[in-house]
Amino acid sequence: MPLRLEISQILHNRSDRVKCVDLHPSEPWMLVALYSGTVNVWNYETKTLIKTFEVCDVPVRSARFVERKNWIITGSDDMQIRVYNYNTLEKVHTFEAHTDYIRCLAVHPNQPYLLSCSDDMSIRMWDWSNNWTCRQVFEGHAHYVMSVVFNPKDVNTFASCSLDKTIKVWQLGSSTPNFTLEGHTKGVNCIAYFQGGEKPYLASGADDRQVRIWDYQSKNCVQILEGHSENISAVCFHPELPLILTGSEDGSVRVWHSSTYNLENTLSYRMERVWTMGFIPGSNNIALGYDEGSVMIKVGREEPAMSMDSNGKVLMAKHNDVHQAIVTKTEIEEDGEALNLALKDMGACEIYPQTLKHSPNGRFAVVCGDGEYIVHTALSFRNKSFGQALEFVWSEDSSQYATRENSSNVKVFKQFKEKYTIQPDFRAERIYGGHLIGIKGPESLSFYQWSDTEPILIRTIEINCDEVFWSDNGERVLVSTEEEGCFVLKYNSQAVAEALAGDEPIDEEEGIEEAFEAVNELDDTVKTGAWVGSCFLYTNNGNRLNYYVGGEIVTVAHLDRPYYLLGYLPSTGYVYLGDKDLTVVAYKLPLSVLEYQTAVMEGDLESADVLMSKIPLDQRNRVAHFLEKQGYKEQALVVSNDPEHKFELALALHKLTVAKEVAKEIGSRHKWKLLADVAMKKSLFDLAEECLAEAKDFSGQLLLYSSSGKSEKMNALAKEAGEEGHQNIAFTALFLQGKVDECLELLVSSGRIAEAALFARTYKPSAVNEMTQKWKESLAEEYPKIAQSLATPEEYPNLFPEFSESLLLEEQDRASEINEHPARDTVSILLDRSKPRSERSGAPLSSTAAISSNDVDEEEEEEEIDDVGKSVEEETEANEEKAEEVEEEEEVNVEEDELQEHAAPEENRKEDAGGDNDDDDDFDLDDDDLDLDLDGVDEIDDDEEDLLSD
DSSP: OOOOOOEEEEEEEEOSOEEEEEEOSSSSEEEEEETTSEEEEEETTTTEEEEEEEOOSSOEEEEEEEGGGTEEEEEETTSEEEEEETTTOOEEEEEEOOSSOEEEEEEOSSSSEEEEEETTSEEEEEEGGGTSEEEEEEEOOSSOEEEEEEETTEEEEEEEEETTSEEEEEETTOSSOSEEEEOOSSOEEEEEEOOSSSOOEEEEEETTSEEEEEETTTTEEEEEEEOOSSOEEEEEEOSSSSEEEEEETTSEEEEEETTTOOEEEEEEOSSSOEEEEEEOTTOOEEEEEETTEEEEEEESOSSOSEEEOTTSEEEEEETTEEEEEEGGGSOOOSTTOBOOOOOEEEEEOSSOOSEEEEOTTSSEEEEEETTEEEEEETTTOOEEEEEEOSEEEEBSSTTEEEEEOSSSOEEEEETTEEEEEEOOSSOOOEEEOBSSEEEEOSSOEEEEEOOSSSOEEEEEEOOOOSEEEEOTTSSEEEEEOSSSOEEEEEEOHHHHHHHHHSSSOOBTTTBOGGGEEEEEEEOSOOSEEEEETTEEEEEOTTSEEEEEETTEEEEEEEOSSOOEEEEEETTTTEEEEEOTTOOEEEEEOOHHHHHHHHHHHTTOHHHHHHHHTTSOGGGHHHHHHHHHHTTOHHHHHHHOOOHHHHHHHHHHTTOHHHHHHHHHHHOOHHHHHHHHHHHHHTTOHHHHHHHHHHHTOHHHHHHHHHHHTOHHHHHHHHHHHHHTTOHHHHHHHHHHTTOHHHHHHHHHHTTOHHHHHHHHHHHOGGGHHHHHHHHHHHHTTTOHHHHHHOOOTTTOGGGSTTHHHHHHHHHHHHHHTTTOSOGGGHHHHHHHHTSOGGGSTTOOHHHHHHHHTTTOOHHHHHHHHHHHHHHHHHHHHHHHHHHHHHHHHHHHHHHHHHHHHHHSOHHHHHHHHHSOOHHHHHHHHHHHHHHHHHHHHHHHHHHHHHHHHO
8 A cells, every 4th residue: 555645845936947956954945056047045944035146147057055164066057166155155166177067066975075077978076175176087977977976875985877878886086987887778867875774776867767776786777667758857765754756857756665666646836847856864855946946845744653651661663673762761861851762673664664653551562654554562573463554543442443444444453353344424534542433534523432343423523633632541632723722622421321321312423412521722733742640741833842731831841843742651750752863852740740730720729738748849940830820929939949939929929028038048139129129119118228238229228328317327328339439329428418528539539630629619619729739730741731721719819709708608617517417407407597696506606706707797687687577578568458459440440341331332342442551551560560579579588598597
């Protein structure tokens, strides 16, 4: 029977005639060389053209990626080989390589060698490490040399084909071929080596419309593939599957089985003649080049043929070879690292394994592929049973299984004997095993019971499903779809048993309606999965390992490439995954964690508390995050052992004492700052003060200390901030306390001498001469003219008017100790200053003497102030009386105007309305005068306040 092939189109783009395609080994890039002389690079994942450049105006017949040098190498009809950096598109090198058209290029896998073949009938090897020196010329063909390719199993040998109808195999270092293969009746256009297994095979395609398979060890032709109606232009072995792909000028690509040589499929994309094919080892992607463009296809599944039983024994198949490994015997150093497995060779399988699956009890393993299945014993891998099948599924009972031979028959076996056949009235596209047999139709999913005699329909669901996963106890089933997400159904076995035992007939189309009940929906895509109790472990298309519990999705790990779930071992507490390269990785997920989270989601907190003691310490953080997501922040705070997480939870719960202890443990200034902000909002100023000090938040400390009037703290802050280089904070702290001398010292020590001089001019006139002199000295070397232009009160008193008064006021302020009081004494100080100077508390004699020396009599000053105050009060009262009189007269005038308007004609009304009123103008002037007088009163009050304060 044919292979179950999955062929999908990845990229399809129209262009000029494509002469060569190549795939990048690590990037999703397809290189396309065109007959027009242009080279394009496509990203086949995003389906976008990312690079394009014109090489020449003649056909480019060959182009290759060189990943280790970041190069693209081209060969064209102008006999030139050109080298480009594909990152910058800069031309690295160019040289004339042949005397005629260059047909093909081949890059050595690990040496700095490039092979080129040409219509000049020669093959040349170039060494790019030695300035592209021609190391060797291989001559022997009698016509155009069309293709050249290295042997992947022996990189020191290569093969070439020519229009002289021959294929020659060469050895590096030898100028003569090792041997020649003859058999084609016309010119040979293309050749390809077999990639996998032990077969020493070489394929060739020619103008005689034949594809020949050669054994290059026995030098015999082992098979001839015929079917194309035109010349064969391209041939390749699939790098992973047992397939041969051939392209022809008839426009078709044919897919052949490399073991049976049967035609498996024929592809046609209606783009005229096929000219080239490209692939990379380890990938299922094949690039095709046509007259009208290029196509990228994926042939085969990415999911590897791997299976793990409940004891940790893994079976894996690479081509036809099967190996066994035991994951429980391998030490796991870190999550996500590839396990160093000791592989045991189990022999070769008779069919190509496309799927490999253990039975539920682990005693058997079935291999399915090539349209057949073989059941092996898992221990020794001996054949137990075989037959024809496109698909094979196990029941939860290892003695039962089912096979799908075609789209109309599903056979059920027990004890390796056929019991009956299910023939659904729809097209059976897939089958699923587990507690019930699942058969997928075009838009439906039907479940049948595993019976011994006849098929019994349990339920038909209208859904376009993708995969079906049953729990171990058969109570839950997850049905995944590609577009609608996933659905978790509960299987009601009791209702099914009652319906089957009842007298009422079962609906032959719908089955038993009460069989399933929808429980939850999973808004994600499931690629591979398995149930662990009530939790569902799975991988999705976004390369994540997740598990689903009670309606919540929890991410275990982000995967760096596609992985497929092998299973979960409760004994080790690890979940195991494999990729297409048969690499196995593991991630820790203790069973106690899954059980605890299940209990929480089901609301059984008592059981959850009991299970908490079983959870390892390194998994507590995972549980804490889960609890936080569910709204149990108090429990999460108790469970978590991550200081960062505990700090966030403590802040969220306003447990500031706990947050303080955690912040001490972390030692992060940022954490102390966050805690200080919360403490300030809660008016916990002592805690805020401590947090700001720990956070070295000088601006916050300045705000707090200045608001609370803590002068000692302000002094300490000024000192610490200055030492830490925060001179602005230090200056403000000193300035707010009136420490002018310290402010000047700080400005001078920080090199701000100009600011110090200006500051002294305003706040300490006695220091102006000193500061100005320092300013001059600082400018003398670089700016002598500016230094000379600076004047001091000592040298030029005429430039500083009223400077002597400034000195007297400075002495007066110093004598009154104006800045020596904390902010909390502000009210008492203001009350004290409202008294006469002689009655103020603590008024020094020196202050009185200083004022009397200025010929200012204190008593006379007070009398003058009293006189001014009385005159202001009298004037204010007069203005107020005048304003009241104006308002009364205006009211009277308004009443008279209204009476006149009612009595006079309309014209008089208009004249009266438009006329001027001298009295009103007088009153307006009085209003303005009133306003000015009131402003004057305010000014006099301010002057009085200043005099009283002095």
